Amino acid sequence: MESVLEQQRSMHEEIERLEQAIVEEYLSEPKTHKDRLLLDHRVNEYLERMQQRAGALQGLYADSDGTRAAEIAAVSGPDEFAEFYQRLRGVKDYHRRNPNMEVEVMEMEFRNRDRDADLQALDRKFSGEESSGRFLDLHALHDQFLNLKDVKRVNYLTYLEQVERLELVPRTSKGAAYRSYLESLRKYFEDFFQRTQPLLDLEELRQSALAEFEKHWAEGTFPGWDAQPEADNDEQNSLFCLACKRQYSKQTVFDGHLTSRKHIKASEALMKQETAITVNQTAEMRQRVRDQTEQKRREIAVEEAVVRKYAEVLAEQREATRANVERKQALTEHERQQEEAEAAAEGDNDEEDEEDEERIYNPLNLPLGWDGKPIPYWLYKLHGLGVEYSCEICGNFVYMGRKAFERHFQEWRHAHGMRCLGIPNTKHFQEITSIEDAYALWDRLKKEKKSEKQRSDAVEEYEDQQGNVFNKKTYDDLRRQGLL
Template identity: 55%
Template structure:
C-alpha cells in the first residue's frame, strides 16, 4: 500500500495518538525525583516523535515529485470508479496472501511500558557524583582549569563558586588553545546536564536569547571582560605596535626586546627589500586597527561561549548551590562516614520512591477525596469522633452516626445476621447485640409478625379431578388408596 493519501492519514493518526499519550502522561503526578525524571524523558520522546512525523507530513504535502497530485487526479477524474476497484482488488489480494497477519492497535504502543528498563537507562545517563541530576560533576573541567598557565590555582569547592567569572582571567590566557578546549568542555557539559536533568527545558531558546543580546554588545565593545578600552588600548599603545611583524605589545620592555629578535630583523629586511623604508602614522594606525579587528574576530567565539556558560550557570544556580553544600559536607567526613552516607542516600531514595509524601495530621483526621485531612469543623459536625461498636459484626467499631446507620445494609452486618439464623429485615435496625437480636426474633415469631414456612401445611397438591389438598392431606389420602 504505497498510497500517499493513506500515508498522510496514518501519520496524522500517529500524531494524534502521541499527543493523547503525552496528555495522559502529564496528568499523572510523580511522587519521587526519579519518577519525575523518567516522566520528563518519556514526554520528550513523545515531543520528538511528533516533530519527526510533522516534518514527514510537511514533505508529503509539499509534493516535490507531484505524486500526491497525480494520485488525487486519478481518484477524482473520469476513471475514478476504475481506480477505486483497482485499489479494492489490491487490498483483497494482500489479505488473501496474508490471511493471518497480526494487527496491533497503535494505542497499545503507549500503554505497554517497561518501567524497570527506563529507570536503568536513566541511571546510565548520570555519573555517581551527579545523583540523577541533583548535583553537578565539574571534575573534568576543573582538571583542565588548574592545568592552564598563569591562572590562580584553587580547590574544587572554590572553583565551583567562581568558574563563571571569566572577566578575572587575563586576555593572554584566553587566546591560548588550552583555554578554548577548557571552555568547550565546560559548555558541552552544562548543555549535556540540561538535556539529562531537565529534558523539557528549551535550551535552543536560551541560546538564541543570549546570541540576540551578545551581537549588539560585541559590536559596541561593551561585553564584560572584552571591553575595547581594556588591555589593548590602541591610541595609548601606538608606540608599542610593530608594523613589520604586525603585532601589538602591552609592555615597553617586551617591545624593546622584540626589536632585537631574529623574527623582527627578518621581517624588517623583507620590508626593505620591497622598498619600504618608512611607514607613515596613518598606515601604522590602519595596520593596528586591522590587527585589532582580526584579533577580536578570532576571539568572538570564545566570548560567545563565555556568555552562554554564564547564562547556563544562572539557570542552574540551585543545583550549583546544592553541589557546593554537598562537596563541603563530604570534605568533613571520613572514609567510613562517606560509605555510610552513600548507603543512607540509597535507602532514602528507595523509601522516597516506595512511600507517599508524609502528610501532617496530628489529630488523625480522616482523609478527603484529595488525599488530605478533612477540616476539623467538618470532623466535629459529622460526629466522626464518636464510636459505635456492633457485636453482630464481630465487635467492629464504626466512626460517626452516618457510617453506623449505613452499615446495617452492608455485607458485614448481613453476614453476621445470616450466621445467627435471623433474617436481616427492617425490624432489626439499631440492634447491635446478639442477645437483643435473638430476643426480638423470638418475639416476632410468637406474635406471628414473621410467618414461618411449614411445608406440610403450605405446599399444595392437585389430584386428577382438580381437587387441591395440602401436602399432609394429600399424602394421607394417597396412602389409603383414595386418590
C-alpha cells in the same frame, strides 16, 4: 508501496496518538525524581516524533512531483470504481503473501513501555557524581580552569560558587586556552540541560543571553570587558611587528620576540622584497591586526555571556552540588565507603524519596524530630509546645513553646520589626510583644536617660579662681558670659 493519501492519513493518526500519549504521561503524577525525569524524556521523545511526522507531512502536502494531485484525480475521476478495485486487489495480494503477520495497535506502543528498561537507559546518561541530574560534575572543568595562565588557584567548593564570575579571570589570561575552557563549560551545561531538562528551549535561553550581551557591550559595561582608555598611538605603533604583522601589548614580550628565529626569518624575507611598503600600507596592516584582535575578544565575551546565563539558570543545582560536596568532605573514610556500598546496592534513591513522601500517621499534629517522625507526646508536653505565643511586633507571628518564644527576640523577624518601629532591639525590650508597650517603654527609657543626664550636670561641681563652687550648668553659663 503505500499511496500518498494513505501515508498522510497514517501520519495524522500517529500525531494524534502521540498527543494523547503526552496527555496520559502528564496525568500519571510522578512521585520520585527519576519518575519526573523519565516523564520529561518521554514527552520530549514524543514531541520530536511529532515534529518529524509534521515535517514529512509538509513535504507530502507540497507535492513537488505532482504524485498527490495525480492520485486525487485518479480516485475522484470517472474511473474511480476501477481505481478502488485495483487498490483492493493490491491489499488482498499483500495479505495473501503475509497471512500470519501480527499487527500491533498504535496505542499499545505507548502504553506497554518497559519502565525498568527506560530507567536503566536514563541512568546511563548520568555519571555517579551527578546522581541522576541532582548535582553537577565539574571536576574535569575545575582542573582545566586551574591550568589557565595567571588565574587564582581555588578549591572545588570555591569554584562552584565562582564558576559564573568570569570577570575574575585576568584579561591577559583570556587566550586560546581560556576560550577552549569556555567552550568545554558551555557544552557541558548544554548537555546537562538536555539530560535533565529536555523540554527547555535552549535556543531561547541563548538568544536572551546574546541580547543582554549586545546591550552591555555597546555600553561598555560588560563584566570583565569594561571600556578602558586606549594606549597612546605612538606606544601601540612601537609594539607592532611589521615583519610578523602582529601587535604586542607589553614591551618585555615585544623585546623577547625581536630575538626569536621566527622574527629574524620574517625580517630577512621582508628585506628581500623588491617593492617597499608605504606608510599607509603599514597603518592598514596595524588596523587590520587590531580589528582581528577585537573580533577575537568579542567572540570570547559572547561565550562568557552564554556560560554566565547557563550558570544562573543552574544556580539551584550548583548550590545542591556544593552542599553535597561539603557533606562528603565531612564524612570519614569508613562512612564514605559505606555510603558508596549502599548506593551501589540500591542503584538509586527512589525508595528513600518514596518513604519521604509517604503519609505519616500523626493525628495529634506533633512536630517532627530529627528522624522525620513525630516526637513523643510526653516530650511535646514537657517543652510546652502546645502553648501558643503571639508577637505583634513580628506581625502577629505565632511561636509554639516557651523556648522558641524566648529565642525569637534575637532572631531576624523580631529585629526587623523593631527596626521598622525605630526602636533599638536591646535587652530592655525582652518579653515585650505589643507595639504600644514597646513605644511606652522606649519613651520611658528616653526620659530616664534625659533626667540622668540632668542629674549628672547638677552633681558635677566646678571651682573658679576665687574658690567659688558652681554646678556644671551655672559654670558654663558664667564662663560664656565672661563673668569668670
